[in-house]
Amino acid sequence: MYASYIPCVLNVCNCFPYYFECNLAMHLQTMAGPILLAINPFKDVSVSGSDVITAYREKILDSPHVYAVADAAYNDMMRDGVNQSIIISGESGGGKSVTAKLAIEYLVEAGGGNSDIAGKILQSGCILEAFGNAKTSRNKNSSRFGKLIDIHYNIKGIIQGAYVHTLLLEKSRISQLNRSERSYHVFYQMCAGATSDMRDKLNLRIATEYKYLNKSGCLKIHEVDDAQNFKKLMEALGALGISHEDQERIFKLLAAILWLGNISFEVTDLENHVTVMTDEASRSAARLMGCKVKDLSVALCTNKNQSASDDMVQISTLQQAIDTRDALAKFVYTSLFSWLVEAINRSLKGNKEHTTRSISILDMYGFESVQKNSLEQMLINYADERLHQHFVRHLFKLEQEEYESEGIDWKKVEFVDNQGCLNLFEKKTTGLISILDEVSNTSEATDLTFANKIKQHLSSTLQFNNEKAAFKVRHYAGDVQYETTGFIEKNRDTLQPDNIVFLSSCCKNFLTSESDVSDTDKQSVGTKFKDQLFKLIQRLEGSKPHFIQCIRPNAKQLHGMYEKDIVLQQLTCSGIFETVKMSKSRYPKRMTHQEFSSRFSCLLPENSRCHDPLSVSVAILQQYYIQPETYQLGFTKIYLRAEPISVLEKFRQQVMEGTYKVQNNCHRGRVRDFRELMSSAVTLQSFVRGENTRKRRNVVRKPSDQVAPRSLDHLKAVVHIQSVTRGWLARGHYSHLCRWKMSAPDTSKTGRKSYSKVTPEDLPVLHSNVEELKKLVKKLEVSLTQKEHENNELKEQVRQFEARWSEQEVKMKSVEETWQRQMSSLQKSLAAAKKTLTADESRDEISGTQNPDVVDRLSKEFEQKRQNFDDDARAIIGTKSGHMSYSKQIEEFKRIKDRFEMWKKEYKHQLRETRSKIVKGVNGEGASDKRGKQSWWGKLSKRRQ
Template sequence: MNSINFEERGGGTTTENHDDLCYLEKINEQSILDNMQHRFNSGQIYTRIGEQIISINPFNNKHVTEQKDQRLKQTYRNKYMYEMSPHIYQLAEDTYKKMLQTGTNQCIIITGESGSGKTEASKIVMDYISHYHPQSSSSTSSTPSSSTTPNRQRYNRNNNHNHNNQNSTTSIMKRILDSNILLEAFGNAKTQRNENSSRFGKYITIQFDAAGVPLGGKITQFLLEKSRIHSRAAGERNFHIFYQLLTNQSLVERFKLNSDPATYNYLGNDSGSVSKSTVNDRDGFQSVLNSLESLGWSTEETDFLWRILCAVLLIGNLEFEVDTNKNVDSVFIASQDTLLRIAQLLECDASMLEKALISRSLTTEAAAAVHPARLEAGKHPNYESSEMEQQKFTLKHYAGPVTYDLEHFIAKNRDPLNQDILATLQLSNDPYLSALFPSLNCSGNRKIPTMAGHQFKQSINELIASLQQCQPHYIRCIKSNDEKQPSNFNQSLVRNQIRYLNIVETVRVRKAGYCQKYHYTKFFSRYKICCPTTWNPKYDKSVKEGCNEIIKSILPSHERQSECFFGVKKIFIKSARVLYLFEKQRQDNLPKAAIAIQRVWRGYLARCWFKKELEKLKLQKEEIQRQLLQKRSAVKISEVYYRYKMRSLIAKLAPWTQAPYYNKGRQMPTLWRVKRQFDDYLVLIQRAWWAHVKVAKLTAEQRSLIRQKVLALDLFGGGGTLRKKEWDPKRRFLADYLNNDSNPKKAQYVQAIQSLFPSGDDKEILFADNVIKVNKRGKCQLRTLIITDQHIYKYDPKKYTRKKVGLKIHLIVALSSSSKRDTFLAIHFKPPVRDLFIDLGCDAVEKVSEVATILVQQVFKLTKNTIPLLLREPVTFNNSRDSRNSGTDWVISFSPYAKKETQRQCTFTKGKTNAAIVYYQESE
């Protein structure tokens, strides 16, 4: 967000708080310092100079929390510079977007003094990019610095297929971040200025495809400070990896090390004490192990790594003593055990190693090394040699004067190992170690290896050359204080950095210059969408005029001249704010343009579709007309003939209306010789008519009986398909068999019924007769069964008194009976109501069909459910359950009497437990 805020500070002075230094009223060291301090104090560590970001190291953990906060990254996604407050995310987003938009290489240059936050800034950039491409993968390998793991590279070449597999599954960004962890462990150390100082220069390249997906990466390092291995200043440490290694108990035990760093000369400083660090070595080592694993290092490779580290630690503990037995000055190694352990770890010959360590073969070229006294730098204006006698000189760098100590100057500058040590290592049995050093014998090349300074110069030249191919973006890191304290802004320290980072000049140039230049054609094609005149496809003026039109439509007249300058081939734009305005206008217009394009395209598609459909319809219409024309005459003929046939059939059917018995048994004439569907309809019409004539003559009672019979036929079958053998379709259902003169106790019965009706909701007697009921113990009891429209009642047949309460008809769930000639019926109720098992053949007349029909009909009336009638053997029912007890099922089988019985009635014979047999009379 482009904000210009003014805030009162103590003492009445006005302090500006601009997120872009270009907006400062007055540009001088103090105003810049004040602005930055003001922002720093309110927790804003980032400030902008145009597209450049200034980052002040706050020495707190806010950035760690920030990196975990995905929402913050999200807010910078797809935003333009000046839309958001300055942040490294914003610079990363802008760089990434420029790469995609312009298709050109981009680079981010991070500068600042030691401890100013360069490493952290680079991590924030990579974290932002990896956040948007966590899954990207590629077969291109990301190559960590060649000099940290040269043997591994060689090994990689031999095992290409293995690693290609890994590449395909591991994200490029993750591989780069993992490589970074390794480089930090091996190349970072605690210095007086920084707990985690990078002791090498780093150049990280990430390659993207056209869609912005990372394809590969490479980390190149420059001039590792190797001398730190053997000597460090007070309060400093060796590279982190040595201390990290000693925190791992299993490796310490395996290599017989001592976990106390003070045991090793290389881990203390010159005074012998080990400097304390805030860096957590144990966690650091775990990260190293994780990275090695995720980068696909094999066990042998990591094992080799630990062996080399152990060997280096032990080399520091070798003790040399003067050999007094020899005439010449010579030394010998007193700690032979340590020497043997080193030889073992390096898998090389111990005596050869000893010789290489205590003696040196000299070549004629080496003897010709340059002596510092020959330096003629004294002529240079930035050179001071006041202490030449102590072999020291001072150079005035832009960041301040630096005094150089010439002690071991040549030794330090002479980078490679001496030839004897090289030869020993070359002959090691360890393939990884021997691969680290080029063969001496094969090449026969014994020229003096290049000096460290020369190597550095060469790699810096290469770096500059490749940076020149890219569009640069800058992050300038500033250290807030030397004590590494959070929220401590040391004015003089920051002022010094503002000075040597040339921030004042940068702001001035930025303010005066033009931040962006475009070829007219490029500008026109990108922003013509912003202006209705240029967006018109018929626009035919020159691109330069077009650019003018665009600028007129976006900028107010007073800004046009001050912000834009028209060159011969290019247009120059002064401030990024104006560029942002163009971009914003373009972004705002894009959806409108997209909708317009969509509208035209959809209209075109719809018209095409409509034309096609119209064409199809026309063809169909013509086809139908053609067919109709063909059919018309045929249809006419058939219509006439059909009418004739119908008339003759109706004439034939005329006598059927008067024939006796409604033409029962007569065959209906057919319309054609072969029966047609039409004939079936006629038969149906005739039957319906016949039924209508018959039913119309019946009384309401007769109709209800007929309905019952029809239902009974459905349930029990008719004609030759009787489902129960005992059922007699012809018998008339009488319903009340007790309100009958043949009943000697008719009067008592009638009285009982009369007292029943007013006491409940029963309104009608559907069935009443004496039946035999089987109780839960299998005993047969004579009962009067009265079925009303609501209940089934059991009465005492002698006194017509009611036994128990009535069973609710709507609770009946099924009926079952055998298919045999017996007269038993089981009425199943919804538990816990007990089932009823009754014999309905007391007077030798079958009434199973009548009761079953009545019950199915009545349950349907009450519940709209059709209960099933199951005709099968054995019949099972449960008449012993209640609300607490589930009872036991009876299993009833059916068998004819062994010999012919005189009586027709069935008998219920109880067997063991709950089994019983019902005997019945086979047909006479």
């Protein structure tokens, strides 16, 4: 996207054509003072996307662009905490919808921490465009409703939600189309992109078969794929959480509206009374709306005479039935559109509790003048007038009034004020809207009555055409003639109560309730539109505005074609040249004295700062040689041009970077100290845990010292018992055999075996002896098994005791090494102290201090204690040779350790006392000597720790 700046010229008519021919063909977006001018190229040539957004966010690109305006709004919101607004204006066909879409893309990307909400905001635009945009004679994608989107952010600039405000959907487009125009996009998209299953359910045909769509002769838009856009619409509906059932109901109502337009009526008598023809159109419309054909026919062909006392039902004439049919279709579509907006807002609600600020994007109707201008065009142009007044108020009126009230030396810039045209619409009794309401409330009034009424009250400000019953209004963008035909009926926008009940029973999920309808009926279309417009402008007044003016380069909507007269007329009417002239001498940056001094007081030395904000502001400007012609001091504010504020911001940035570096270094120092403290704490905790563990080990170790010898004696005793038992059994068995031999008879003479002489009385005795021997053997086997099990357990205990002994021996060695390191550290600390004092010895002798003597005494004491602990260490090492029992070793080591800790504390205490004496002794010396001793004692103390 190319960009440039419009030069500030005084002779616009002479200089602009040359600039236009040379530059405007390439420069599609440019700045005119504080306003961005965006020319519609009628082709997708915009530089956009995530990469370009990132480039503007990181200030890689700074050329005029919609993204730059959105970035300025976002940064102002984050810096000042004030709500912002981006107001996009221009004629119909200027590209406002695309510009608004680009601004929303940037703001969503900038605050896209909540990707779900951000994606829904982008998808909501697709739905609103399908249901609210249509092709007109001047624009193939014209917004037929006003739209204000509030994007909500939290304090960190992350999107929290959004809300969509809408204004006056053009409902007449449902049933009435001008030549070469289309109805709303969604109808054509549905007819082109619906699936076969959807077509069967809706009895859907192609667009040419529907009277509401084919009467204008325009069914397709060049280079627009309606079927593809329908797929995008379905995706968007699903992304916003609209259920499949609701989607089916939406498309049923859309198809019902198309079939309503195809319903025909049959005249039944000479009075032109009609009834609905029972054909495919009436059956399809009734089925899709969820009612019977008979009920639909009653709703279309009858009406109650409200003037009668007994609610007499009358048969409608042909024109009345057609009007009722069209009114039903328009009512269904507008109710469906309102339901969709509410569904979008429910989906975009987000988290309101954390919302602190917002940015609003306004995409309004453009100025419009067609062949036959009716009530819709008048309200659209009235809204454009109100929006232009907001522009004039902020860029001309408020600024120049502020300069005057603040006492600023200022040459007033003349501009065209459209307040008179607004008064023509808004005056309470004699304004166009008030007169229209007054006439509409009269039941017998006609369009001619309205024409005569405004001619009576506004003859001095309006031009009238009696032949067409029309009047001409001079708008800021040009003269427009409005024909009063249909004004009264459109302003009333009435629907029979019976028809409202009928529609509510059929489509209650999407239509307004009866109570809501009755409330809205109390207001006419014009009054309701004026109230909505006031609320919208009031919301914009509470924000800081950023303006974008969209330019239509030619009337034929062709790319690369620029009609100078059309562009020049738009620039002139919108006040661009007055804005450029004013921006040449205006002060775009203004701050109160307090705000200026608070922001830039860091640029002054601390000793030159004072409490008066005005004095601080003047001192800052003088300190940095700001030229007087680039700023002015008001009574409460200071006004600056762009150059000095950029210089001051640059110096402030340098100071802040230096401050950040100092803070960062201090922070790193604190982090380093904290880490050292944590390391010391971890070391101390480790030592305490080790000490507690050793104490618990000592408690367990004492009984273990007695287990080993006792288990060995036990083992010997068991072996001895087993030996004695085996001997006793063997002797008993031997005695029993001897007795048996002595009692046996002599068989050597007879030659017969001895058992032949055994008597029956001896058999029981032998059996009893055998049984006793078996029992004794079993008992001894059980006892032997038990003793072997006990023996194995004792062996396992002996092995465990040996392993513990080895572990304790290793730990003992580690403790000895730790103690030796501590002794070595103390030696090094003392040596460092001696070395440091040697350099200061002469100076200390002159000052009368006794620092070396004190340190020598401490050194001797240290050497003596070191020798004592060395002896104790050798005694500990001797425990490895078994000079004393294990329990005595532990007690001896603990006693030596406690003595060492006590001496170390006493030695530290002596060092502190000595240090304080030395410090007191040198209080009268110079600052350099004092810092030297403090450094020495700091080093000694650090090494000692």
